[in-house]
Amino acid sequence: MKNDNFLVWLKISTIYFFILIVQIVINSFSTNNSLLPNVLLCSSIFIAMLSSEEYKVILVCSVVTFIYDVLFSQYIGITVISLLVIIFLVSAIKIYFNVENIWNLIFTGAICTIVYNCIEWLLNNLANSPYDFLYAIDTMKYQFLANEIFLILLFCLLRKKIIKHHKDRYFR
Amino acid sequence: MRWIGKHKLLVTTAIVLIIAVTVLLSAVVKTEKEDNFGSAFGSVVNTIFQPISKATRNISYHISGMFNYKSLLEENELLKEENDKLHKQLIDSALNSKQLEELLELKNVLNYKKSNLIGEVVTANVVSVDSTNWMSIFSIDMGTEEGIEVNDIVMFGNNLVGKIISTGKGWSKVASIIDESNKISFLIKNNMNLLGVITGNDNGILSGYMVDARAKIQEGDELLTSGMGIYPKGLSIGKVSKIKYDSNRQLTMLEISPFTNFNILQKVTVVL
Numbered sequence: 001m002k003n004d005n006f007l008v009w010l011k012i013s014t015i016y017f018f019i020l021i022v023q024i025v026i027n028s029f030s031t032n033n034s035l036l037p038n039v040l041l042c043s044s045i046f047i048a049m050l051s052s053e054e055y056k057v058i059l060v061c062s063v064v065t066f067i068y069d070v071l072f073s074q075y076i077g078i079t080v081i082s083l084l085v086i087i088f089l090v091s092a093i094k095i096y097f098n099v100e101n102i103w104n105l106i107f108t109g110a111i112c113t114i115v116y117n118c119i120e121w122l123l124n125n126l127a128n129s130p131y132d133f134l135y136a137i138d139t140m141k142y143q144f145l146a147n148e149i150f151l152i153l154l155f156c157l158l159r160k161k162i163i164k165h166h167k168d169r170y171f172r
Numbered sequence: 173m174r175w176i177g178k179h180k181l182l183v184t185t186a187i188v189l190i191i192a193v194t195v196l197l198s199a200v201v202k203t204e205k206e207d208n209f210g211s212a213f214g215s216v217v218n219t220i221f222q223p224i225s226k227a228t229r230n231i232s233y234h235i236s237g238m239f240n241y242k243s244l245l246e247e248n249e250l251l252k253e254e255n256d257k258l259h260k261q262l263i264d265s266a267l268n269s270k271q272l273e274e275l276l277e278l279k280n281v282l283n284y285k286k287s288n289l290i291g292e293v294v295t296a297n298v299v300s301v302d303s304t305n306w307m308s309i310f311s312i313d314m315g316t317e318e319g320i321e322v323n324d325i326v327m328f329g330n331n332l333v334g335k336i337i338s339t340g341k342g343w344s345k346v347a348s349i350i351d352e353s354n355k356i357s358f359l360i361k362n363n364m365n366l367l368g369v370i371t372g373n374d375n376g377i378l379s380g381y382m383v384d385a386r387a388k389i390q391e392g393d394e395l396l397t398s399g400m401g402i403y404p405k406g407l408s409i410g411k412v413s414k415i416k417y418d419s420n421r422q423l424t425m426l427e428i429s430p431f432t433n434f435n436i437l438q439k440v441t442v443v444l
Contacts, residue, residue: 021224081192
């Protein structure tokens with residue numbers, strides 16, 4: 001039982017560190033983040049949707065996003081808080097939605113992208129950032145699409161893991 | 173205890189949220205002060221992850237170079253022309269070197285010390301850009317080991333880029349002038365008697381006002397730093413893109429397009 005628990009921790013940690021490296025590569029490769037998906041956000045939505053132990057996801061995600069904030073953000077803690085709210089939101093949404101349905105994932109992805117950017121803008125603004133809300137939201141439009149495409153790709157790649165009973169009539 | 177066991181998600185969220193808010197608040201409060209722990213932790217994290225950023229940045233640079241071959245050739249031609257002009261200027265200024273020597277002698281005799289002169293500089297590579305879509309904060313690969321400190325000025329050519337907001341061994345974070353909430357005073361290049369202040373940022377474009385509402389300025393006028401505050405005098409900021417008279421405040425309001433394109437920066441100069 002203890003060994004299983006350790007394996008779950010190890011699995012979540014490994015996945016999140018891989019995601020962090022992918023996000024670092026994206027941030028370094030592109031000079032404009034708004035055209036590429038936010039891998040940390042999308043993966044967190046995905047992992048929170050599938051995982052039954054969200055508190056473990058929250059703890060690992062917080063450590064990883066803390067490192068991410070140290071590397072990229074003006075103020076440490078903004079990405080941590082924003083993603084924390086998103087994981088909590090996804091945990092609440094999945095009580096009512098079927099996670100095996102792709103449309104629910106797309107809907108959740110849309111809501112989470114908007115909420116994430118709003119929280120990020122709000123916290124930055126409280127920390128004295130001069131940007132207008134409408135401008136911040138305007139820069140989100142391409143990333144909104146990129147995030148949706150990335151989520152659909154993730155769903156297609158991990159379809160067998162998400163849908164436990166493929167032969168169910170529901171998926172025919 | 174049983175309640176905590178039953179509500180692990182809620183408890184974890186609350187604990188992480190409290191820690192994150194505390195860290196964020198302390199980061200906001202400490203922003204102008206030296207933060208030894210943050211600096212040391214940043215150095216460790218950057219030592220681990222910066223090689224990935226650097227390698228990716230190099231690949232990206234070479235790939236974009238392949239696609240922008242034509243524009244690079246054009247840029248090369250322009251640089252050659254500029255180089256020729258500068259050679260001519262160099263010859264002219266060599267003729268005046270005698271006068272310069274005399275002036276320097278005079279300066280020593282009068283014991284004249286001018287403040288706000290640009291001191292030593294180091295050139296650093298841009299390693300990665302910030303996490304949000306709209307801000308223009310980026311990291312560079314040099315830090316305290318080169319003598320870089322918080323509030324040091326960052327330039328690209330003679331254009332003002334921004335200032336260092338945090339630094340550690342082998343890394344620094346730069347906030348561009350459009351990310352700053354600080355006011356920057358400026359002069360109009362064509363008429364150095366006209367003073368104005370950059371007050372903020374609307375949709376990625378700087379905005380400001382002229383101190384003298386009757387100042388005669390026009391679109392396309394170049395702006396230079398005035399030397400007041402942390403920025404030395406004479407650095408190019410941008411050009412006036414829009415002029416509007418605000419009758420309520422009785423001020424001539426300006427929209428300013430920065431000269432530096434923060435999205436394509438590869439190398440920057442830090443003034444120590």
